[in-house]
Amino acid sequence: MRQLSLRVRSVLLAVALLALFAPFTVVILEEAYTKSLTQAKMSELRLMNLGLLSAFELDGDLPYMPEILYEEQLNLPGSGYLGIIVFRNEVIWQSASALEYTFTTPDIDVPVGNELFVESVEPDFSQNSEYFVYAFTAEFASSRDFEPVRFYIFNDKALFQQERETFLTTTWQWIVTLCLALLVFIVIGISVILLPVRKLIDEISQASSGNKEKLDARYPVEFDSLKHSINDLLHTEAAQRTRYKNSLGDLAHSLKTPLAVASGHKELPAEVSDSLNQIDRIIQRQLKRASAGKSGWQSAINVEPVLHRLADAMDKVYQDKALVIDFDVSEDATFNGDETDLMELCGNVLDNACKAAKNKVLVSAKTIGAWLTISIEDDGPGIPVNKKAMLLERGARLDTYAEGHGIGMALVADLVSIYEGRMQIEDSDLGGANIIIKFPQKR
Numbered sequence: 001m002r003q004l005s006l007r008v009r010s011v012l013l014a015v016a017l018l019a020l021f022a023p024f025t026v027v028i029l030e031e032a033y034t035k036s037l038t039q040a041k042m043s044e045l046r047l048m049n050l051g052l053l054s055a056f057e058l059d060g061d062l063p064y065m066p067e068i069l070y071e072e073q074l075n076l077p078g079s080g081y082l083g084i085i086v087f088r089n090e091v092i093w094q095s096a097s098a099l100e101y102t103f104t105t106p107d108i109d110v111p112v113g114n115e116l117f118v119e120s121v122e123p124d125f126s127q128n129s130e131y132f133v134y135a136f137t138a139e140f141a142s143s144r145d146f147e148p149v150r151f152y153i154f155n156d157k158a159l160f161q162q163e164r165e166t167f168l169t170t171t172w173q174w175i176v177t178l179c180l181a182l183l184v185f186i187v188i189g190i191s192v193i194l195l196p197v198r199k200l201i202d203e204i205s206q207a208s209s210g211n212k213e214k215l216d217a218r219y220p221v222e223f224d225s226l227k228h229s230i231n232d233l234l235h236t237e238a239a240q241r242t243r244y245k246n247s248l249g250d251l252a253h254s255l256k257t258p259l260a261v262a263s264g265h266k267e268l269p270a271e272v273s274d275s276l277n278q279i280d281r282i283i284q285r286q287l288k289r290a291s292a293g294k295s296g297w298q299s300a301i302n303v304e305p306v307l308h309r310l311a312d313a314m315d316k317v318y319q320d321k322a323l324v325i326d327f328d329v330s331e332d333a334t335f336n337g338d339e340t341d342l343m344e345l346c347g348n349v350l351d352n353a354c355k356a357a358k359n360k361v362l363v364s365a366k367t368i369g370a371w372l373t374i375s376i377e378d379d380g381p382g383i384p385v386n387k388k389a390m391l392l393e394r395g396a397r398l399d400t401y402a403e404g405h406g407i408g409m410a411l412v413a414d415l416v417s418i419y420e421g422r423m424q425i426e427d428s429d430l431g432g433a434n435i436i437i438k439f440p441q442k443r
Contacts, residue, residue, distance in 0.1 A: 006197070007190055014186045018179045026171055033167050041160065042117045045134035045153045048074065049115075052083055052151045056093075058140040063092050063149075073097065080156035082131075087149050098154075101125040110137040112148050123154065130157040196220055200227070207234055300334035301342055303365045303374065310347050311363065318354045325354075325361045333365040333372060335439060337419055345415045349376045349435050352409065356380030356432055367441065375436045377428035388425040412437075 004012070051071045057064040063085065073081035074095040083095035084103050091103045103125050110116045118133040132155040139146040196219050206212040207230075214231045262276055304327075311325045335342045353361045357378035364375045416423045421439040428434035 007194060010190045011183075011187060014183060018183060022175050022179050026168070026175055029171055030164075030168055034164060037160065037163065038119060041132055041155065042134065045117070045132060045155060046115065046136075047071075048081065048083065048153045049134050049136050049151050052085065052153070053136065053138055056085060056140075056149065056151070058087075058142060058149065060143040063087060065093050067096075069095065080159055082154040084152045084154075085149060086152070088147070106133070106135070106150075106152055108133060108135050108152070110135045110150065112137045112139050120157065126156075131155060132157060132160070196223060204230065213238075300336050301339045303333040303335050303342070303372070304329045304331065306335075306339065306342050307346060307350075307363055307365060310343065310350050313347075314350055314354045314361075317351075321354070321357070322359075323354055323357055323361055324359060325363060328362065328364040328366075330366045333367055333374075334441075335372060336441065337439075341415055341419070345412050345437070346374065346376070348409060348412045349437070353378040353380070353433070353435070360430055362428075362430060370441050372439045372441055373436065374438075375434055377430055377434035378432040379428070379430035380432035382427060382431065383425055383433045 048071050051069060052065075052074075055066055055069060065085070069075055069083075071081075071083075073079040074083045074097050077097050077099060079097050081095075082098035082101065084091050084098065084106075085093040086105055089105050091105060094101070094103055106123065108116060108118070108121075114137060116133075116135045118135075120130045121133050122129065123131055123133075134153045134155075136151050137148050138151070140149050199217055200215070200219060200223060203212060203215045203217055207215065214234055215227050219227055259276060259279065307327065307329060311327070314325065315323070350361070350363065353376045357380045360379045362375075362377050364373075364377075366373055413423065416437055416439075419439050421437060423438075424436040426434045426436060
């Protein structure tokens with residue numbers, strides 16, 4: 001499985017953090033809001049209770065309360081605020097807002113001079129409803145002595161819950177909107193941060209394809225050492241390749257003259273002359289193998305012009321056969337390597353096909369997936385099945401195919417191996433052999 005990109009990883013991390021941040025934030029805000037709202041409710045009910053306390057009078061054993069109270073909520077039925085006063089364990093008064101209810105003495109005992117706030121109770125007068133309760137007990141002089149009088153304020157929690165749910169809904173909407181906005185800014189920020197990385201990758205790709213000799217763009221200070229290291233690598237690779245080719249050329253030139261002198265001696269036995277010629281061919285082949293190979297820092301070669309030049313050369317060499325060489329080459333077919341290697345490789349295969357062909361040769365080149373596929377087929381006698389496997393072996397000769405081709409096909413096999421390619425031998429629809437060579441494209 002492919003590794004996730006830095007951008008995807010960063011976005012996934014941001015999404016995960018926001019997914020944790022949003023619920024925790026809502027929970028914290030909801031808790032803070034609920035506590036604040038509850039505290040405000042207690043203060044509100046305390047003031048109402050004090051209003052009842054200030055309005056209440058006890059004349060002997062007779063209580064007195066005005067018909068209209070200062071707190072409007074206690075005067076309006078359905079307001080959700082209910083007030084009652086208990087004297088000698090009996091409800092002696094209830095507010096106008098509570099006229100539709102029948103009260104019994106609440107089971108909430110508060111010492112004289114103390115208050116009690118209860119956040120949730122289900123009183124007998126209203127089933128399946130929760131209420132806030134604020135209770136306070138004061139002493140008044142009666143005909144007997146100072147006696148306790150209990151004051152109670154009940155408030156329906158339905159309005160409180162409605163306010164809380166409205167707050168939660170609004171908070172969730174804004175938190176989700178904020179998270180989406182933050183995610184957009186995070187993605188933009190990640191793109192800006194990764195911009196130098198993309199620029200560096202693009203420059204390396206251009207250098208790999210041979211379009212740049214070094215990295216020259218300006219990068220953040222953190223990338224300076226990487227940039228210098230890559231430039232040093234490019235310079236070293238180019239210099240080493242040049243020195244290697246020059247050394248091989250010097251070696252070939254040094255060996256050429258002694259071999260020519262030795263081979264030109266008239267009194268040499270035939271077997272010695274053949275051996276010297278074989279040594280010369282081996283040297284040429286090994287020098288070619290050593291200098292061949294793909295470089296990661298050169299531009300791709302367009303295959304079509306190379307194949308046409310080879311076909312023109314074959315037309316001249318085999319003009320007596322009047323061969324027809326057809327082409328089926330796509331314009332985007334490119335070879336990631338040295339043009340000389342490509343000509344050597346295709347030239348040997350095409351030469352073999354022309355030698356074996358009777359009338360026609362077909363040359364094809366296409367990019368299929370991640371592979372450049374070159375096929376050269378003819379209408380000759382073909383290659384026997386028992387010979388195909390042998391020809392694909394390293395260093396095999398093609399002496400059995402048409403005329404002897406010896407070192408040519410051995411060099412083809414070497415070049416295919418050096419470029420990490422594949423070679424197949426199949427039967428052609430033309431009647432002869434079909435040599436298929438595949439090379440991996442740059443990723």
